[in-house]
Amino acid sequence: MYLMKMREIVEAYLGLTIKNVVVTVPAYFNDSQCQATKDAGVIVDLKVMRIINEPTIAAIAYGLDKKATSVGQKNVLVFDLGGGTFDVSLLTIDGGEIVFVCFYPLLWKTEWMTWFLIFVWLRLCLDIIALVLFYSWFRRETLVQ
Structure with a gap:
């Protein structure tokens, strides 16, 4: 229901039909939760091209995947300070590709x-x-x- 409403809002705003999507998920999502997210996309007739976790998106949005191409392999520490949690992820970027993600959740009460x-x-x-x-x-x- 939520994805269907989001799709309707985006299609109305852009005036286009949306078929292919990239979905971001929290870093602590396991494989079954990612698969459930893909399945939810299929239910509302969306083709989920890729599921990317939040620390990876943060690195891409900041342009670290582009900056690392000339340097070679680079390690990036991402702090996620939101939603009542404090999570730390370590990304390894090699040749512009994020090749490894290590996640450590600090889910405080x-x-x-x-x-x-x-x-x-x-x-x-x-x-x-x-x-x-x-x-x-x-x-x-x-x-x-």
Whole structure:
């Protein structure tokens, strides 16, 4: 139903009939989930040409597949900071082709941003405490002299 509605919206906007599609999936999708995505495309009469995971799309969108052609083999670390997760993927690009993807999910129960803000707040508090201690030590040293 969702894919059918998306197809209708795109066809109305472009004024074209859509038959061939490339689908992006989250990095944590396994083979059966990717196959289910392909099957859903077939149900709504779409030919899924390729399924690409999000870190690979991020590297392609940033143009890293083009930049790596002159360098040879290149490793790229992709941070995916969205949807309540913090995922890390390692891509190997060789001759403009992404040849290897290694994915490590850090699926936290709370937003990663919450943890980041707590870290910054604690760091700021520690800095303020250090400044207060330094100031009191400095005042004592100057008063003694």
